[in-house]
Amino acid sequence: MIELKNVSKVFDNGVVGLKNINLTIDSGEFVCIIGLSGAGKSTLLRSLNRLNTITEGEILIDGESLTNANAKELRQMRRNIGMIFQQFNLVRKNTVQKNVISGRLGYYNNWQTLLGLFSKEDYARTENALEKVGLADKLKDRSDSLSGGQQQRVSIARTIVQEADLILADEPVSALDPVTSETVMNDFKRLNEEANRTIIINIHSVPLARKYATRIIGMRAGEIVFDGPASEATDAKLDEIYGKAIFENEQEAQQDAIKAGIEREVQQDVHNEIL
Numbered sequence: 001m002i003e004l005k006n007v008s009k010v011f012d013n014g015v016v017g018l019k020n021i022n023l024t025i026d027s028g029e030f031v032c033i034i035g036l037s038g039a040g041k042s043t044l045l046r047s048l049n050r051l052n053t054i055t056e057g058e059i060l061i062d063g064e065s066l067t068n069a070n071a072k073e074l075r076q077m078r079r080n081i082g083m084i085f086q087q088f089n090l091v092r093k094n095t096v097q098k099n100v101i102s103g104r105l106g107y108y109n110n111w112q113t114l115l116g117l118f119s120k121e122d123y124a125r126t127e128n129a130l131e132k133v134g135l136a137d138k139l140k141d142r143s144d145s146l147s148g149g150q151q152q153r154v155s156i157a158r159t160i161v162q163e164a165d166l167i168l169a170d171e172p173v174s175a176l177d178p179v180t181s182e183t184v185m186n187d188f189k190r191l192n193e194e195a196n197r198t199i200i201i202n203i204h205s206v207p208l209a210r211k212y213a214t215r216i217i218g219m220r221a222g223e224i225v226f227d228g229p230a231s232e233a234t235d236a237k238l239d240e241i242y243g244k245a246i247f248e249n250e251q252e253a254q255q256d257a258i259k260a261g262i263e264r265e266v267q268q269d270v271h272n273e274i275l
């Protein structure tokens, strides 16, 4: 269970990222966080593994304070939190296998890590995880030879081998085309339903949030302005909260971002072919 108690975040330049957030997320929930650009979605998500430090309040995970954890405790807690980013965060020149097995690093000490001494079990875990995301045949491929969607699925495989109970994903489908986005969202769904992982995803697409999440949290200007089951996040309700015109502009901006993502992928493919 994740608990946020009176959580605020003010950045060094005075910008308020989060305003007095009180929130409880139970284990096994599938939550999508929606909201316009600058609403505070990334700030909230990054606070949940302390990539952002909050300036007021406290965050507890399974009863343990993330806010007050010392370095050793934080490392232990982070072992149980997988993080997925919009731009995949893979070591591009490394093989798929090496990127996925790096999800086990939290289980090894520094010298084992330096020597790359992974166990047989971890190599087996890596193969299993890649099978689960349909990429078993890519084990030995260089990560940057894969499409954007495949790279995102490699980063999901990395959280599978990490065996993290909580998976945080910051705009994981923003750079992907609509069909690939559904494939990636289905990976999250399987992890949630079959492995009982808690999933929290920042997402711009309201239709995807409605389709996959069991709970939707809407943010605006650092505050939670909607929190309820996906079925209650109707167009009428969201129009009332955000204003229709603003919301439509946001969807257009999102379409532009998707197009830009596809163009980047095409350029990457051309680049790979040339090489």
Ligand SMILES: Nc1ncnc2c1ncn2[C@@H]1O[C@H](COP(=O)(O)OP(=O)(O)OP(=O)(O)O)[C@@H](O)[C@H]1O
Pocket (backbone or CB within 6 Å): 011, 012, 013, 015, 016, 017, 035, 036, 037, 038, 039, 040, 041, 042, 043, 044
């Ligand atoms: N490192 C930072 N320093 C100062 N201000 C920041 C920083 N990061 C975010 N902000 C500001 O905090 C507010 C919330 O930003 P955040 O990135 O959390 O929004 P978001 O909802 O994730 O937006 P987007 O959908 O565009 O990613 C914005 O006003 C943003 O400009």
